[in-house]
Amino acid sequence: MEKATSYSLRARYLFPIDRPPIRDGVITVSNGRIVSLGHDSEGECRDLGDVAILPAFINAHTHLEFSSLEHPLGEPRMVFTEWIREVIRWRRTRIEQSEGSDWRHDAIRKGIEESSQGGVLSLGEIATLPRADSDGRYAAMQGINFLELLGLADDRHDELVAAANAHVATFKSSSRHLSPGLSPHAPYTVSPRLVDSIATLAARTHTPVAMHLAETREELELLQSGSGPFCELLSELGAWHPDVIPRGSTPLDYLKLLAKAERSLVIHGNYLTREEIEFAAQQRERMSVIYCARTHAYFGHERYPLQEMLDCGVAVALGTDSRASNPDLNMLNELRFVARQHQDIPPESILRLATINAATALGIGESHGTLTPGKQANLIVVPISEGDSSDPYELLFGWEQSVMMVFRSKSCCTEVTRL
Incomplete structure (x- = not known):
């Protein structure tokens, strides 16, 4: 397990839930909270490759x-x-x-x-x-x-x-x-x-x-x-x-x-x-x-x-x-x-x-359930198919892979667990 205070992650797809998936998306987190989603990062960005990032x-x-x-x-x-x-x-x-x-x-x-x-x-x-x-x-x-x-x-x-x-x-x-x-x-x-x-x-x-x-x-x-x-x-x-x-x-x-x-x-x-x-x-x-x-x-x-x-x-x-x-x-x-x-x-x-x-x-929708700036950075990373499908949901649901990383929000940082 490792801890991170501020970081940016790139994934083949981000699944914000409250809006359509973002291809080649970047999510930035600071002090256990989501800061932004998009395609760019102001600082160093870790590319996770063919994965999907979702809310936990x-x-x-x-x-x-x-x-x-x-x-x-x-x-x-x-x-x-x-x-x-x-x-x-x-x-x-x-x-x-x-x-x-x-x-x-x-x-x-x-x-x-x-x-x-x-x-x-x-x-x-x-x-x-x-x-x-x-x-x-x-x-x-x-x-x-x-x-x-x-x-x-x-x-x-x-x-x-x-x-x-x-x-x-x-x-x-x-x-x-x-x-x-x-x-x-x-x-x-x-x-x-x-x-x-x-x-x-x-x-x-x-x-x-x-x-x-x-x-x-x-x-x-x-x-x-x-x-x-x-x-x-x-x-x-x-x-x-x-x-x-x-x-x-x-x-x-x-x-x-x-x-x-x-x-x-x-x-x-x-x-x-x-x-x-x-x-x-x-x-x-x-x-x-x-x-x-x-x-x-x-x-x-x-x-x-x-x-x-x-x-x-x-x-x-x-x-x-x-x-x-x-x-x-x-x-x-x-x-x-x-x-x-x-x-x-x-x-x-x-x-x-x-x-x-x-x-x-469960009454926690204001802080959980979507990748939205301001919400807790409780994230999961799932490997997705390397296929050519343009449907991100087919890539997520159509391939029997398990969660590979979990990012758990803390008060001042995020705990990262590799599975």
Whole structure:
């Protein structure tokens, strides 16, 4: 690792994100901030050759505590509730094998290392540990630490609200790298009353909220009729409370609750209706939908309505989810997968999903997500094909190369990591 105070870099392409790519572009950085983009440099310029320079990626949704997994749990296209049973068994095994130590620490460190090597320097992490980053686990990251809240029973309400309050207070007083967030997990694990209380608390404390919503058809069945695979699973676990969820409920009911927060992230949204998509579009200044593309494919869901969402004006960002349903946490792999799955969507729109759209989702768009003068110099360098294509996005997405350098902005300099 090296440090640089002021420098200029030349690349075959710069991808500013907020404007078209710049061929044979030069980016100049000073004191950890981007100074200029163009074709010339007033001082010495380091030519990196056939590479692309982009803003560092932002992973809008992940669960790092699964990062020790070598392969996703279960089998592709399995019933979602069966996968949840796999998760429960895996957690119990980890706890038994840990002999009192917290196995999540090592997994989180591993996930952060993998994310950093893939060019992710900011993320939205769903955490089951209700503590700040005093041990330095997140020193290489910026973003949001969303405390996961679980408990469908109405008598858990006050306890969970108290935990949420404590999480916000602890992070705001002690965290240097991440901001606090709150995550009422999903409609089948938290009550509408709790979602309402958490959204109200979030609005009062200027804290973002993230919730898994409209992820499966089985979830919609539970909301509509109180029956189906989720009812069976919750009953099996002794966690089914039939009076908590009103019959005839829909994801729209939860979207309206989440909209009370200053900023909300709707995780997945695989089965949002047209009405719900239009509602999310109306709330785009404060609500984002997070598409987890390879997780979506792992479960064999119906085609994701990405085009419809973008056409309606929904703020869509990209997340990797976790290694429990994704082979890795590599955002470039995620982007290339989306580009292959949605060839009708312009590649510049796809690249925005993991840059400025994700930055906006996490509330850090003013300083992250684009190569714009004044923003933090969090940059990544990716080798691109030596081919003759005049399409820079084809050169970026069409060649299976990995991030080779990461430039991480500090208060007075930039840390450079060669991978």
